[in-house]
Amino acid sequence: MSGGEQKPERYYVGVDVGTGSVRAALVDQSGVLLAFADQPIKKWEPQFNHHEQSSEDIWAACCVVTKKVVQGIDLNQIRGLGFDATCSLVVLDKQFRPLPVNHEEDSHRNVIMWLDHRAVSQVNRINETKHSVLQYVGGVMSVEMQAPKLLWLKENLRETCWDKAGHFFDLPDFLSWKATGVTARSLCSLVCKWTYSAERGWDDSFWKMIGLEDFVADNYSKIGNQVLPPGASLGNGLTPEAARDLGLLPGIAVAASLIDAHAGGLGVIGADVKGHGLVCEGQPVTSRLAVICGTSSCHMGISKDPIFVPGVWGPYFSAMVPGFWLNEGGQSVTGKLIDHMVEGHAAFPELQVKATARCQSVYAYLNSHLDLIKKAQPVGFLTVDLHVWPDFHGNRSPLADLTLKGMVTGLKLSQDLDDLAILYLATVQAIALGTRFIIEAMEAAGHSISTLFLCGGLSKNPLFVQMHADITGMPVVLSQEVESVLVGAAILGACASGDFASVQVQREFHSVIAIFRKQWQK
Ligand SMILES: Nc1ncnc2c1ncn2[C@@H]1O[C@H](COP(=O)(O)OP(=O)(O)O)[C@@H](O)[C@H]1O
Ligand SMILES: O=C(CO)[C@H](O)[C@H](O)COP(=O)(O)O
Numbered sequence: 001m002s003g004g005e006q007k008p009e010r011y012y013v014g015v016d017v018g019t020g021s022v023r024a025a026l027v028d029q030s031g032v033l034l035a036f037a038d039q040p041i042k043k044w045e046p047q048f049n050h051h052e053q054s055s056e057d058i059w060a061a062c063c064v065v066t067k068k069v070v071q072g073i074d075l076n077q078i079r080g081l082g083f084d085a086t087c088s089l090v091v092l093d094k095q096f097r098p099l100p101v102n103h104e105e106d107s108h109r110n111v112i113m114w115l116d117h118r119a120v121s122q123v124n125r126i127n128e129t130k131h132s133v134l135q136y137v138g139g140v141m142s143v144e145m146q147a148p149k150l151l152w153l154k155e156n157l158r159e160t161c162w163d164k165a166g167h168f169f170d171l172p173d174f175l176s177w178k179a180t181g182v183t184a185r186s187l188c189s190l191v192c193k194w195t196y197s198a199e200r201g202w203d204d205s206f207w208k209m210i211g212l213e214d215f216v217a218d219n220y221s222k223i224g225n226q227v228l229p230p231g232a233s234l235g236n237g238l239t240p241e242a243a244r245d246l247g248l249l250p251g252i253a254v255a256a257s258l259i260d261a262h263a264g265g266l267g268v269i270g271a272d273v274k275g276h277g278l279v280c281e282g283q284p285v286t287s288r289l290a291v292i293c294g295t296s297s298c299h300m301g302i303s304k305d306p307i308f309v310p311g312v313w314g315p316y317f318s319a320m321v322p323g324f325w326l327n328e329g330g331q332s333v334t335g336k337l338i339d340h341m342v343e344g345h346a347a348f349p350e351l352q353v354k355a356t357a358r359c360q361s362v363y364a365y366l367n368s369h370l371d372l373i374k375k376a377q378p379v380g381f382l383t384v385d386l387h388v389w390p391d392f393h394g395n396r397s398p399l400a401d402l403t404l405k406g407m408v409t410g411l412k413l414s415q416d417l418d419d420l421a422i423l424y425l426a427t428v429q430a431i432a433l434g435t436r437f438i439i440e441a442m443e444a445a446g447h448s449i450s451t452l453f454l455c456g457g458l459s460k461n462p463l464f465v466q467m468h469a470d471i472t473g474m475p476v477v478l479s480q481e482v483e484s485v486l487v488g489a490a491i492l493g494a495c496a497s498g499d500f501a502s503v504q505v506q507r508e509f510h511s512v513i514a515i516f517r518k519q520w521q522k
Contacts, residue, residue, distance in 0.1 A: 083179070087146075173186055234496070
């Protein structure tokens with residue numbers, strides 16, 4: 001700027017709580033990520049299909065990573081803070097203390113994780129009601145949503161948990177409460193996981209029909225009766241106590257949160273694609289599908305009018321992009337499945353030794369190993385005799401059948417590194433075929449999708465991205481900013497501060513770094 005004072009830079013902090021770790025980023029006004037930190041979080045699996053976490057452990061990790069990313073920055077320049085998180089269920093008593101969600105009465109473990117499948121009997125009974133709210137979750141409620149888990153707590157932990165409970169939070173809303181003391185819930189969590197309607201609010205008849213009339217009787221105070229759009233500013237901002245914990249100044253704006261997949265969707269779906277020759281250039285944003293690939297994969301497609309896709313969650317109004325309906329397809333375990341297949345193979349110790357010797361991750365090593373053994377054929381052809389059915393944790397979309405199991409066909413007696421590499425490739429291909437299956441269901445119902453926008457941990461794996469391009473036949477776009485989920489969280493903070501008028505930021509905020517196109521024809 002000539003002749004005048006340079007305006008001080010404005011910064012935003014985004015905090016992303018994934019399944020395995022918490023990440024934070026310091027982001028500037030143009031969406032550039034200036035600092036990044038991550039920290040693992042604890043998980044417990046006390047019995048098969050029971051997955052638990054600790055809200056105190058998660059908050060402590062949020063504090064560690066936030067302090068790290070703001071080191072050396074003038075705290076007065078930090079204008080806003082946004083959180084996103086997995087859609088896990090946090091249980092607190094009337095004084096906001098953690099309550100146990102387990103038979104062992106370990107109150108440290110007060111979070112039922114999103115992938116927990118303990119409430120099978122409860123979700124089956126909920127689905128048998130055929131209540132009209134089910135139309136808005138793809139026709140069938142998933143065991144991973146909150147209503148069946150709440151019913152499980154009432155039926156199984158009546159005295160130790162249910163009767164003492166004062167607050168049930170989706171994890172993203174727990175974090176914004178912890179930062180501000182405001183118990184308002186985000187429209188995103190309530191619409192996507194709790195059957196709330198942006199247009200009609202709670203449906204009393206649903207909760208009465210499934211045996212959770214308690215919530216109606218107390219006017220939904222335990223699950224949320226104040227609902228705000230993602231990015232809305234909460235109360236008076238950061239409380240002095242939370243500011244001390246996080247290493248920030250009290251009073252900075254804190255936003256109503258988003259679920260992690262939705263923050264990723266927001267972080268990539270508006271990318272500026274000008275000049276890349278992509279078919280979606282100049283087309284409505286509804287021709288784009290954001291795919292957020294971490295422990296799970298989530299397929300976020302938006303539309304101007306509601307589209308009912310059997311087996312695909314939604315349509316949800318304004319749950320990700322304001323004014324648009326959202327359909328959310330999903331595969332419950334994708335990153336977790338790849339890790340499971342690779343780490344469980346007899347040749348894994350050998351792989352670890354070889355990858356370490358080359359200072360590579362096991363996945364970078366496997367990708368180069370596949371390149372070596374493919375000879376003249378495209379790498380995808382290495383699996384003509386080996387196939388994986390990827391529903392090791394049930395099928396979220398589009399079959400919506402949690403009883404499905406995984407399958408591998410074409411196994412041989414040998415268990416060397418070549419076999420491991422090919423099994424890994426077949427798993428990645430199975431996941432990409434699952435994405436194609438979801439896209440086909442969405443298109444059959446009325447979506448018209450031409451381009452995929454990927455983010456999340458698996459988007460750092462070029463083989464995973466290429467297989468999505470080969471198998472769907474669509475170009476796959478990666479954003480300049482690899483940590484796009486964190487960009488989504490930071491956008492929330494910018495919106496809460498008033499610096500951005502809406503979470504729908506200008507396209508220039510996120511630019512494209514790489515495009516993967518289909519490499520071979522059948
Ligand atoms: N550089 C990488 N190459 C290959 N896979 C990766 C890479 N980084 C992360 N992943 C995979 O991504 C998954 C985790 O993604 P992430 O987005 O961190 O998950 P979450 O948000 O669920 O915690 C894991 O399965 C991990 O193996
Ligand atoms: O249900 C979801 C989003 O609606 C996600 O699967 C869940 O939040 C877990 O996310 P991640 O795989 O990033 O840990």
